[in-house]
Amino acid sequence: MSADRSASAPLIVFDLDGTLIDTAHDLVDSLNHAVVQAGLEPVTYDDLTFLVGSGAKAMIERTFALRERALSEEELAFQMKEFVAHYHAHMPGVSRPYDGLMDALDRLEAEGYAFAVCTNKMEKLAKTLLSELKLDHRFKAITGGDSFDVRKPHAEHLLGTIRLAGGDPVRAVMVGDSLNDILAARNAKVPVIAVPFGYSDVPIATLDPDVIIQGFDELTVTLVEGLMAG
Numbered sequence: 158m159s160a161d162r163s164a165s166a167p168l169i170v171f172d173l174d175g176t177l178i179d180t181a182h183d184l185v186d187s188l189n190h191a192v193v194q195a196g197l198e199p200v201t202y203d204d205l206t207f208l209v210g211s212g213a214k215a216m217i218e219r220t221f222a223l224r225e226r227a228l229s230e231e232e233l234a235f236q237m238k239e240f241v242a243h244y245h246a247h248m249p250g251v252s253r254p255y256d257g258l259m260d261a262l263d264r265l266e267a268e269g270y271a272f273a274v275c276t277n278k279m280e281k282l283a284k285t286l287l288s289e290l291k292l293d294h295r296f297k298a299i300t301g302g303d304s305f306d307v308r309k310p311h312a313e314h315l316l317g318t319i320r321l322a323g324g325d326p327v328r329a330v331m332v333g334d335s336l337n338d339i340l341a342a343r344n345a346k347v348p349v350i351a352v353p354f355g356y357s358d359v360p361i362a363t364l365d366p367d368v369i370i371q372g373f374d375e376l377t378v379t380l381v382e383g384l385m386a387g
């Protein structure tokens with residue numbers, strides 16, 4: 158590891174859905190549990206890349222828009238309650254960490270790295286899922302779309318997560334799978350690594366991340382050190 162230039166450990170901040178954990182099947186399941194109660198046709202995995210990324214409320218709103226159905230405030234409140242209760246009750250479902258993640262965390266931790274999660278999922282859902290998967294203790298901070306007044310793509314969601322984790326933005330990188338992650342990092346002036354296996358509705362290269370890794374075996378100290386500003 159290179160010489161310490163700051164008191165804080167270097168920090169890698171991960172997005173959750175589509176980056177750390179493959180949650181697609183369970184998200185689709187719980188979303189459909191809710192929306193079929195309003196008579197909507199169930200969504201499929203292929204729809205998910207359009208629906209996910211800005212939290213549960215946006216996912217429900219986008220599903221109704223996709224089906225060209227109006228959504229009242231009252232129905233939205235009901236849909237949220239049904240989705241969240243179903244999703245929470247069935248955790249971890251079939252959601253699992255992507256290949257190579259555990260090895261990468263072990264390797265980087267041994268080199269003095271710390272980790273955090275910055276997701277637009279509700280904080281409670283993110284924490285429960287990571288705890289069910291016995292991963293929560295690996296992260297110095299886990300923040301969700303409702304943890305601050307703003308959420309990704311706003312810089313403050315990422316910067317607030319870095320602060321909570323005891324990190325320093327000049328010794329931090331973001332790892333994500335979609336537009337909101339790349340924009341949040343850009344807005345916070347933090348380098349960003351993208352993964353192509355998540356839920357972006359456009360090819361990740363078109364979003365111009367600093368680096369694309371094909372898998373977590375490519376998330377190395379050399380790569381991260383080369384990207385960090387400080």
Ligand SMILES: O=C(O)COP(=O)(O)O
Pocket residue numbers: 172173174175208209210211212213216275276277278279
């Ligand atoms: O749940 C969502 O809509 C997005 O979650 P993510 O920020 O972890 O990708």
Ligand SMILES: [Mg+2]
Pocket residue numbers: 172173174175176210333334335355356
């Ligand atoms: Mg994501």
